[in-house]
Amino acid sequence: MKSKLTKLFQFMDTLGLGERDPFGNPILFKRIVMGIMGFITYNRIRFYNKTEIKGTEYLEDLPENGVLFLPNHQTYFMDVICLYHIFFSVKWGFRNSINYPIYLLAPRSNLFYVAATETMKNDGILPKLFAQAGAILVNRSWRAGGQDVQRGVDVGAIKKIKQGLQFGWVISFPQGTTKAFAPIRKGTSHLITSENPIVVPVRINGFRRAFDKKGLLLKKRNTTLQVEFREPIRFGKDANSEDILRKIAEEIGIEYKIA
Numbered sequence: 001m002k003s004k005l006t007k008l009f010q011f012m013d014t015l016g017l018g019e020r021d022p023f024g025n026p027i028l029f030k031r032i033v034m035g036i037m038g039f040i041t042y043n044r045i046r047f048y049n050k051t052e053i054k055g056t057e058y059l060e061d062l063p064e065n066g067v068l069f070l071p072n073h074q075t076y077f078m079d080v081i082c083l084y085h086i087f088f089s090v091k092w093g094f095r096n097s098i099n100y101p102i103y104l105l106a107p108r109s110n111l112f113y114v115a116a117t118e119t120m121k122n123d124g125i126l127p128k129l130f131a132q133a134g135a136i137l138v139n140r141s142w143r144a145g146g147q148d149v150q151r152g153v154d155v156g157a158i159k160k161i162k163q164g165l166q167f168g169w170v171i172s173f174p175q176g177t178t179k180a181f182a183p184i185r186k187g188t189s190h191l192i193t194s195e196n197p198i199v200v201p202v203r204i205n206g207f208r209r210a211f212d213k214k215g216l217l218l219k220k221r222n223t224t225l226q227v228e229f230r231e232p233i234r235f236g237k238d239a240n241s242e243d244i245l246r247k248i249a250e251e252i253g254i255e256y257k258i259a
Contacts, residue, residue, distance in 0.1 A: 004084065022163040030109055030134065030247075031106070038104040046098060049222065051225045051227065053097065054096060055226040055229030059200070063167050068192070068195075070172060070252060071171065073185045074205075074208040078175075078216070084111060085110060089103045091107075103182055110168025110169060111168055112136050113171040114171065116122075137160075138157040172191070178213060181255060181257075183257035184245050184256070184257065188245065193235070193239060193241065199248070200232045201229075201230040204225075204226065205226040206224050233247070
């Protein structure tokens with residue numbers, strides 16, 4: 001009897017029954033949302049377009065938490081969704097491939113991504129649903145309501161990202177916007193020096209051609225979507241801010257400019 005109960009509890013733990021992430025989201029509900037979003041979007045990155053992936057061998061031995069992924073940014077949502085697909089696939093042991101969507105049956109749950117609060121709350125039901133899949137909502141200090149603004153930094157943002165890092169992997173876009181040729185934000189170096197995560201730069205390309213700005217509507221089919229994970233970096237708390245930002249810009253393939 002004890003053996004059967006032990007197996008039942010182990011199965012419940014696998015599903016995340018009763019567990020919550022650091023932001024209060026039930027793990028089981030999060031897995032369900034991830035699976036649904038995965039099935040909805042799979043054809044867009046696998047058949048309507050082709051996803052070319054490199055470097056997932058760097059992800060295989062990463063710890064379960066304390067890892068910060070820093071990609072360049074091309075759409076509001078599809079960049080993150082594609083990365084989620086890849087992370088799920090890596091968890092199941094597939095390298096540089098999303099060809100086997102069986103991984104959607106048990107997606108990785110310790111994932112988070114940094115997103116602007118107004119983006120997630122003003123763009124309809126799908127973004128609101130996807131927010132349940134791990135959004136760390138922050139208020140941008142330089143942009144609001146589609147206009148350039150100047151307001152105080154969201155002091156709670158670093159704290160929330162820290163919580164995400166303590167629990168799992170976090171995706172943050174150092175440019176903070178989908179605009180082409182946008183500069184890197186200084187807050188990226190502050191986050192790295194204060195939390196000292198393992199940093200994985202990511203180069204992405206093709207999403208801006210294939211999808212609309214939000215990344216929810218197909219704009220052009222038969223586009224090659226490229227995702228390349230670069231070698232993980234541990235900068236250290238004493239690293240120079242300018243050196244950090246310059247290195248990140250180089251690794252993700254953007255011009256070094258600071259905002």
